[in-house]
Amino acid sequence: MGIPILQMAQIGAYVVQQKLKGRKRFPLVLMLEPLFRCNLACAGCGKIDYPDPILNQRLPLDECLHAMDECGAPVVVIAGGEPLLHKELPQIVKGAIARRKFVTVCTNALLLEKLIDRFEPNRYFNWSIHLDGDQEMHDRSVCQKGVYDRAVAAIKLVKQRGYRVTINCTLFNDADPARVASFFDSLEGFGLDGITVSPGYAYERAPDQKHFLNRGKTKQLFRDIFKRGNGGKAWPFYQSKLFLDFLAGNRTYECTPWGNPTRTVFGWQRPCYLLGEGYTKTFAELMETTDWDSYGVGKYEKCADCMVHCGFEATAVSESFARPLQALAVSLRGIRTQGPTSADIPLDGQRPAQYVFARHVEHKLAEIKEAEAASNHLSAAE
Secondary structure (H helix, E strand, O other), rough: OOOHHHHHHHHHHHHHHHHHHHOOOOOEEEEEOOOOOOOOOOOOOOOOOOOOHHHOOOHHHHHHHHHHHHHHHHEHHHHHOOOOOOOOHHHHHHHHHHHOOOOEEEOOOOOOOHHHHHHOOOOOOOEEEEEEOOOOOOOHHHHOOHHHHHHHHHHHHHOOOOEEEEEEEEEEOOOOHHHHHHHHHHHHHHHEEEEEEEEOOOOOOOOOOOOOOOHHEEEEEEEHHHHHHHHOOOOOOOOHHHHHHHOOOOOOOOHHHHHHHEEEOOOOEEEOOOOOEEEEEEEHHHHHHHHHHOOOOEEHHHOOOOOOOHHHHHHHHHHHHHOOHHHHHHHHHOOOOOOOOOOOOOOOOEEOOOOOHHHHHHHHHHHHHHHHHHHHHHHOOO
C-alpha cells in the first residue's frame, strides 16, 4: 500500500506552506524519544547505553505534547528505547491524533499483546514493528530467540484489530540480498501497510562495531535487493521513492538533519536522531543556534557512512516536490540497479569526530541528583 494519500496530501500542503513563507529549514518529522529504557539489548543499538538513573527518566505527557506544538511537524515518530514501557504512551498518541499529526509508534512488539486494549485504531495512527528479516535473521539481530515469532503474532493481532501496521527493517553488512528479498516476498501474507528499510547507523556506543555498512556496500546491497523485486516495485515501501533510489546509489544527497528533529529526556538533540552532540531547551534554540553546516557527509567524520532515512528522507521528500516528474519516473520504472552510481561526496575535507557522550551523561546525572535533592528537601520541610 505504501504512504496513504491523505498523509501525502497533508505533508504536501505543509511543505508548500513552508516554502511560501520562505523558510529554508523546517521539520517534517518529529522524532520523539520519551525514554531510553528498552526490554531488548540489540548489538547494533547505540540508544540504550546509559546509567540506570537516566534509563529511569521519562518525558511526561505535557512535555511530549508541548514538543509537538513547538516543532509543528506534520508527522510524529515515537521511538526509544521501547515506547510501550512508557505508561503515558496511549495519552501521547491520543494527543498527537487530536493535533492531526500522523503518529507512528516504533516498537519491538514484545508488550503489544498485553497493552493493545489501551489504544484505538485511527487513520492518523500507525504501528511500526521492528522486524529485521526472517526468523533467524531477526532473532540474531536482537540477540534473543523467539522475538521474531512474538513480533509476527503481534502484527497479526493488530491487523485483526483494524490498525495500520508497517515494519521497520534495519540491515547490516552480513545481510544476504537474496534472503532479504525472499523475506520481503514473504510479507505479502501479513497484510502489512508498508515496509520501512534502512542501513544501520554506526553508533559509536553499539556493542557490535563489525557489521555496519559503508556507503559503497550500502549501495551495492540495496541494488542487489531491489533487482530481485522488479526495481523495488514488488514491495510496498513506506518511504519516498527518491530516497530508495538514493540508497541504490542513483542520487547524491546531502542530509537535512533539521528535517527530523529529535526530542529526548536530555532536551532537543543536535544535530540529529543519530548523533547526540549537544542539547537545547527549546526547538527554536535548536534551529537557530545549531551549526548545521558543520554536520553531514564530507563535513564530519561521524557522518561519513550514513545513509539513514532520518537524515536523507527529508532531502528526498523536498526533491520530490521540486522535481515531481523525477519521482514519478522512479515510481513507474522502478529503481535502477545497474550501471554507474552517482558521484559521492568527497571526505577529504571532513572534520574529525568529537566524543562528547560522557560529558552529556555526567551533566544529566548531576541534574537528576540536584532535582532529587531538591525534592527530598521539600519533603523534609513539609
